[in-house]
Amino acid sequence: MTKVTGLALPAIEVQDLTKKYGQHAILEGVNLKVNAGEVYALTGPNGAGKTTLIRTITGLAFPSSGSVRVLGVDVHKEGTKARSQMGAVVEAPAKFYPQFTGTQNLLLHANLAAMAPGAPRIGRDRIREVLALLELTRMGERKVAEYSLGQRQRLGVASAMLADPKVLILDEPTSGLDPLGIGLIHRIVTSLASHGCAVILSTHHLREIATYAHTVGILTGGRMVDTIDLRQRHAAYRFRVEDPVGTVAALEGLPFVRRATTRSPYAIVNLGRDGGVPEVLSHLAAQGIRVYEATPDHFDLYEYYRERVEHP
Numbered sequence: 001m002t003k004v005t006g007l008a009l010p011a012i013e014v015q016d017l018t019k020k021y022g023q024h025a026i027l028e029g030v031n032l033k034v035n036a037g038e039v040y041a042l043t044g045p046n047g048a049g050k051t052t053l054i055r056t057i058t059g060l061a062f063p064s065s066g067s068v069r070v071l072g073v074d075v076h077k078e079g080t081k082a083r084s085q086m087g088a089v090v091e092a093p094a095k096f097y098p099q100f101t102g103t104q105n106l107l108l109h110a111n112l113a114a115m116a117p118g119a120p121r122i123g124r125d126r127i128r129e130v131l132a133l134l135e136l137t138r139m140g141e142r143k144v145a146e147y148s149l150g151q152r153q154r155l156g157v158a159s160a161m162l163a164d165p166k167v168l169i170l171d172e173p174t175s176g177l178d179p180l181g182i183g184l185i186h187r188i189v190t191s192l193a194s195h196g197c198a199v200i201l202s203t204h205h206l207r208e209i210a211t212y213a214h215t216v217g218i219l220t221g222g223r224m225v226d227t228i229d230l231r232q233r234h235a236a237y238r239f240r241v242e243d244p245v246g247t248v249a250a251l252e253g254l255p256f257v258r259r260a261t262t263r264s265p266y267a268i269v270n271l272g273r274d275g276g277v278p279e280v281l282s283h284l285a286a287q288g289i290r291v292y293e294a295t296p297d298h299f300d301l302y303e304y305y306r307e308r309v310e311h312p
Ligand SMILES: Nc1ncnc2c1ncn2[C@@H]1O[C@H](COP(=O)(O)OP(=O)(O)OP(=O)(O)O)[C@@H](O)[C@H]1O
Pocket: 021, 026, 044, 045, 046, 047, 048, 049, 050, 051, 052, 053
């Protein structure tokens, strides 16, 4: 992770961003942070402002107020420098020259990327590698005009990853993809993040992103109404007890408990990342609190989203 005077910088930092078209505010006071190695999924109803936010993060659109920094660099003041660390797909499907092959289009992108100051050269090996990753090897020598929508979409992701960016920004990368194509993008995004890339993507595929995103931001009417830390949600357990309120009081403040709430007849407990169910059970036993059942409390992102969007 990039560091300045010992402090870890967020890979992407959006601060108090407002974007107006005329008098009409499309984004209002949006804040978000994405760290290296994190997958941040941006979701929300049609027209919520997701594409506008993604375009503003890449520097294609300018904010009316507020700022966007990528690895500490202001995207709207030092665009070339910020974009040299960034790969992006901001149109679905990404624009390519239809009369050129996939390989030729990627070569063009590679040559453009190489023009940025200090950028490494991207060779044909890397082009072959990204085509293979996106399962486009067979299509590499075919004209893009002959590509299906999903194949063009995958070529877009191939081109965004070409320069091995530290920050990847994808607007609806799975729109138009079949279920296997969706799975492929998820695996690639997960693998890039595990190697330290920060990823922000917009999506309507809640059930899928719930399985691999770390954070979900819900945008409605241009405002970020919720930010969900899925890692924390997945580490929730419910304990059936006689006195949920007393149980929560007994658990609060313990080092392996992040948060404890009641949902009668249960105490719902968000545990630390290193587990903690045995510790909870032995602590409650020591307090004389009997536990009749302990099960994972599955977090349903879709249901949560529905609630949040219906009652923002
Ligand atoms: N250039 C523009 N001029 C004026 N209004 C715009 C412009 N671009 C977008 N908008 C408006 O901004 C709002 C947000 O649009 P945006 O495309 O960012 O939403 P979205 O969340 O990406 O939607 P979807 O899920 O349908 O892709 C919409 O009301 C849209 O009409």
